[in-house]
Amino acid sequence: MMDSQAQPAAVRARGIVKSFGTGDTKVTVLRGIDLDIYLGEMLLLVGESGGGKTTLLSAIAGILDIDDGNIDVLGVPLGELPAGKRTTFRGQTMGFIYQQFNLLPALTAAENVAVPLLIQKIGRPEALRRARAMLDRVGLSDRAEFLPKNLSVGQQQRVAIARALVNEPRLLICDEPTAALDGPNGQKIMELLREVGRSPDRCVVVVTHDSRIFHFGDRLARLTDGRIVSIEPIAREGTA
Amino acid sequence: MVSSVNDKLARVVAIAKTQKSFTNIPVVYTTYERAIRYVPRERRTLSYVLAKPKDGVPVEEVTRRIHEQTGLGAFTAEEFGWKTIGWVLKNTGIGINFGTTILLGFIVGMAIAGQTFYLFTVENLRQFGALKAMGTSTFTLARMILLQAFTVGLTGYGVGIGLATVFGFLTAQSGGLPFIETWQLLLLVLVALLAICTFSALISIIKLARLEPAIVFR
Numbered sequence: 211m212m213d214s215q216a217q218p219a220a221v222r223a224r225g226i227v228k229s230f231g232t233g234d235t236k237v238t239v240l241r242g243i244d245l246d247i248y249l250g251e252m253l254l255l256v257g258e259s260g261g262g263k264t265t266l267l268s269a270i271a272g273i274l275d276i277d278d279g280n281i282d283v284l285g286v287p288l289g290e291l292p293a294g295k296r297t298t299f300r301g302q303t304m305g306f307i308y309q310q311f312n313l314l315p316a317l318t319a320a321e322n323v324a325v326p327l328l329i330q331k332i333g334r335p336e337a338l339r340r341a342r343a344m345l346d347r348v349g350l351s352d353r354a355e356f357l358p359k360n361l362s363v364g365q366q367q368r369v370a371i372a373r374a375l376v377n378e379p380r381l382l383i384c385d386e387p388t389a390a391l392d393g394p395n396g397q398k399i400m401e402l403l404r405e406v407g408r409s410p411d412r413c414v415v416v417v418t419h420d421s422r423i424f425h426f427g428d429r430l431a432r433l434t435d436g437r438i439v440s441i442e443p444i445a446r447e448g449t450a
Numbered sequence: 451m452v453s454s455v456n457d458k459l460a461r462v463v464a465i466a467k468t469q470k471s472f473t474n475i476p477v478v479y480t481t482y483e484r485a486i487r488y489v490p491r492e493r494r495t496l497s498y499v500l501a502k503p504k505d506g507v508p509v510e511e512v513t514r515r516i517h518e519q520t521g522l523g524a525f526t527a528e529e530f531g532w533k534t535i536g537w538v539l540k541n542t543g544i545g546i547n548f549g550t551t552i553l554l555g556f557i558v559g560m561a562i563a564g565q566t567f568y569l570f571t572v573e574n575l576r577q578f579g580a581l582k583a584m585g586t587s588t589f590t591l592a593r594m595i596l597l598q599a600f601t602v603g604l605t606g607y608g609v610g611i612g613l614a615t616v617f618g619f620l621t622a623q624s625g626g627l628p629f630i631e632t633w634q635l636l637l638l639v640l641v642a643l644l645a646i647c648t649f650s651a652l653i654s655i656i657k658l659a660r661l662e663p664a665i666v667f668r
């Protein structure tokens with residue numbers, strides 16, 4: 211048992227139900243999800259395509275309303291926050307990494323990384339300084355002034371990681387961060403996520419169906435038929 | 451040269467080069483006595499008398515005195531000019547024709563600007579979703595959209611007014627049509643333009659307000 215699991219969960223989800231559509235076309239995607247995620251760990255969430263992994267991530271991030279259940283993030287019940295407060299809370303506590311990077315094409319790498327800070331009303335020079343420092347940590351200090359289109363996909367995803375972390379979020383949410391990358395690039399991104407993203411006061415959730423990266427996680431949660439069917443620690447060489 | 455006016459012979463002594471106008475009524479300069487012989491008998495053969503004040507007497511003073519002593523309307527050149535413009539706009543097809551054109555331009559402009567702008571928003575929905583996911587409030591997104599709309603709008607205003615003015619002055623100079631551009635007109639155009647921008651921005655803002663940031667994961 212890891213030490214971190216002795217403390218209360220950073221994310222505590224109970225009885226989450228979510229369906230889409232109405233009548234004949236109604237599909238219930240999540241059928242009562244219970245899940246705890248702890249500070250300091252990297253949780254991998256796996257399951258078949260269309261199984262509801264993204265839906266669950268969106269619910270945890272508070273960007274999708276659920277039909278039933280409760281989600282507490284850092285002790286804050288998301289469902290009880292009004293929409294505006296939830297948006298602010300998300301900006302302050304969460305970082306996102308997507309399959310499609312979602313960088314702003316007109317901004318340089320450094321500017322892209324600075325965006326979350328600018329949203330928090332941090333002054334532009336300070337934001338850019340911290341953005342460059344973060345780019346340095348993902349090994350891109352020499353690409354700070356490049357536009358996304360002039361970066362390789364692996365580099366773009368590293369910019370996205372820097373952007374997700376620049377705010378020092380307590381919760382890092384990654385949806386298929388390696389799906390748009392080839393094998394070696396995917397491995398490198400996962401190494402980076404583990405090295406830079408994983409920290410004692412942060413929890414990292416990674417959705418993936420790429421079994422080649424399973425070993426980067428601390429725990430593996432399986433989502434099947436709208437339920438978490440198993441959560442197991444992942445054996446790691448040298449750490450277990 | 452001898453010509454005929456309404457079947458009556460007339461001797462042409464000179465041909466005047468005058469300003470072009472939208473209505474093409476021929477103008478004959480002659481004495482009043484001759485004029486009433488050329489035209490068929492009408493109820494009124496005299497519509498106005500052009501008077502020049504003596505040196506040093508202000509025009510306004512003269513028009514006031516004429517009005518007092520004769521009970522007739524007396525106007526300065528400027529006043530008379532605007533009275534004529536008003537009359538033409540009200541009593542000829544020009545007002546309706548041009549009014550319809552302007553109104554159509556306004557509506558089409560609004561539709562095109564609104565649609566183009568909306569398209570831009572829809573094309574960039576993912577980026578807006580990403581901003582929203584990162585904690586950008588709808589209020590901030592709305593301000594971004596408005597800033598964009600007004601920047602584009604005001605740039606267009608400058609370019610448009612600039613081109614129109616240059617075109618106007620050039621045609622006026624080359625002896626073409628008369629051209630006037632008052633600040634009231636410029637202001638009216640500005641207000642109309644701001645209305646178009648606000649309308650365009652508003653459709654996009656409504657779209658963004660309803661946007662589920664969950665689309666960034668798709």
Ligand SMILES: Nc1ncnc2c1ncn2[C@@H]1O[C@H](COP(=O)(O)OP(=O)(O)OP(=O)(O)O)[C@@H](O)[C@H]1O
Pocket residue numbers: 230231237239257258259260261262263264265266419
């Ligand atoms: N906005 C929506 N409207 C209707 N149906 C939706 C919506 N979002 C998701 N769904 C449905 O919910 C189900 C789960 O989708 P979800 O994206 O969560 O799956 P996933 O596990 O992330 O799949 P993948 O591995 O392919 O990304 C799918 O059947 C999908 O069609």
Ligand SMILES: [Mg+2]
Pocket residue numbers: 263264265385
């Ligand atoms: Mg998915």
